[in-house]
Amino acid sequence: MxxxxxxxxxxxxxxxxxxxxxxxxxxxxxxxxxxxxxxxxxxxxxxxxxxxxxxxxxxxxxxxxxxxxxxxxxxxxxxxxxxxxxxxxxxxxxxxxxxxxxxxxxxxxxxxxxxxxxxxxxxxxxxxxxxxxxxxxxxxxxxxxxxxxxxxxxxxxxxxxxxxxxxxxxxxxxxLPLWKSRTDEKEGGTEPKCAEAEQKQTDQTKAAPSKALSFREILRIKGAPYILITFFAYSAMETTTGLWASSYLVQYLLMEPEKAAKFASFFYLGITVGRFLCGFVADRMGDKALIRLGGGIVGAGILLVLIPFPVTTPALLGLVIIGFGCAPVYPAIIHSTPFYFGKENSQALIGIQMACAYVGSTFMPPLFGTLAARIGIWLYPVVLLVFEVLMVLTSEKLNRIQNGSGTE
The missing domain is CATH 1.20.1250.20 (MFS general substrate transporter like domains)
Incomplete structure (x- = not known):
């Protein structure tokens, strides 16, 4: 089954x-x-x-x-x-x-x-x-x-x-009968790293679901605003990267449109391949380590795009690296939600996370387009770096809050 x-x-x-x-x-x-x-x-x-x-x-x-x-x-x-x-x-x-x-x-x-x-x-x-x-x-x-x-x-x-x-x-x-038979089962997760964390997760996942939470109640959950901002920043960064990569390569690096489109698509290839490979190490590393690793790789890729090298190869390689770094972040944030906030709150949190992700992916790329039209497409890696830093800072703030409450 x-x-x-x-x-x-x-x-x-x-x-x-x-x-x-x-x-x-x-x-x-x-x-x-x-x-x-x-x-x-x-x-x-x-x-x-x-x-x-x-x-x-x-x-x-x-x-x-x-x-x-x-x-x-x-x-x-x-x-x-x-x-x-x-x-x-x-x-x-x-x-x-x-x-x-x-x-x-x-x-x-x-x-x-x-x-x-x-x-x-x-x-x-x-x-x-x-x-x-x-x-x-x-x-x-x-x-x-x-x-x-x-x-x-x-x-x-x-x-x-x-x-x-x-x-x-x-x-x-x-x-549908298969879904119902799975309700009370859970394949063993890998995030807890000590006895206190294991006990906390056990207490959370066994908690009986209560009434549906309002948006205000969700924001009052300890650490919830930080994971929402993390998800918003990640989605804004990922979508802005994919949408404007070709324009940056053509307008700023003066690359041929056909070649630019080809290399811009490698960003999405990096995400897909990266998620496939991450599946082999995800259980051993844990969600927190995957988010940190992904954030570090994304930062390295953005720097390759940002630094004005005399040739375009580093920027092209940077787009692939950004995609590869993005790969573990989205799945790991989602998978860590029950661990951070408890089974009884996870559906409410994940629903709001999805909404924040859609807000970031819907409104931030057009906003960057407006900035690029008025200031210049050279802002592309700078804006990506801003989203990347915001994502890392809020994610680490969430970790510190959870550490303070005995999560690890």
């Missing part, structure tokens, strides 16, 4: 990544057929992001009432329906309407799945599962590109992915 449910969860993580790159890969064709400005993709993206933020805030209540398995299945069904709606939409306004259930489904499944894995599986599975998210995110542009290349149109690309999501939804509903 354990292996079967794990396979279902891996499949669910692929479904989580599948829709993420569809809009970007299909929009160059979509906007001309819809007869709207190219910039209107940002409107759809903002609606989707708003939906994910809202559903993340309410994920604690939903999961407590219906369970992680049902929330995941219904959320994937919601995104499948929204993607089908995209495939039959013939106007920009219909796409905006379909973007609402799209975002609501994505945010709920993200928070529910991450909390379930953090509670019931070890750190290595969290790394590998997020690697599988990357598989889904990488597969959707190929599906869209195949449909466009065969002359089937962007709508067929959305239709194809929606059919895949429907199949996954059916599997998720069939697997």
């Amino acid at each position: 354990y292996s079967l449910l794990l396979a279902v969860i891996y499949l669910a993580f692929i479904s989580l990544g599948l829709p993420d790159a569809l809009l970007g890969s299909g929009w160059p064709t979509m906007y001309t057929q819809l007869q709207v400005p190219f910039s209107y993709a940002g409107i759809i993206s903002m609606i989707i992001s708003a939906g994910t933020i809202v559903s993340s805030f309410f994920s604690d209540r939903l999961t407590r009432k219906f369970g992680a398995g049902l929330v995941t299945a219904v959320s994937v069904l919601l995104t499948a329906g929204a993607l089908f709606g995209f495939s039959v939409s013939d106007s920009f306004y219909l796409l905006c309407i379909m973007a609402i259930p799209y975002g609501l489904g994505a945010g709920a499944v993200d928070a529910a799945l991450n909390n379930y894995v953090a509670l019931h599986y070890s750190s290595r599975h969290m790394s590998w599962l997020h690697c599988f998210w990357g598989v889904g995110a990488a597969a959707s542009p190929y599906i869209m590109g195949f449909c466009l290349g065969k002359g089937l149109g962007w709508s067929r690309g959305y239709f194809s992915v929606s059919m895949i999501q429907i199949v996954i939804t059916v599997i998720l509903f069939i697997s």
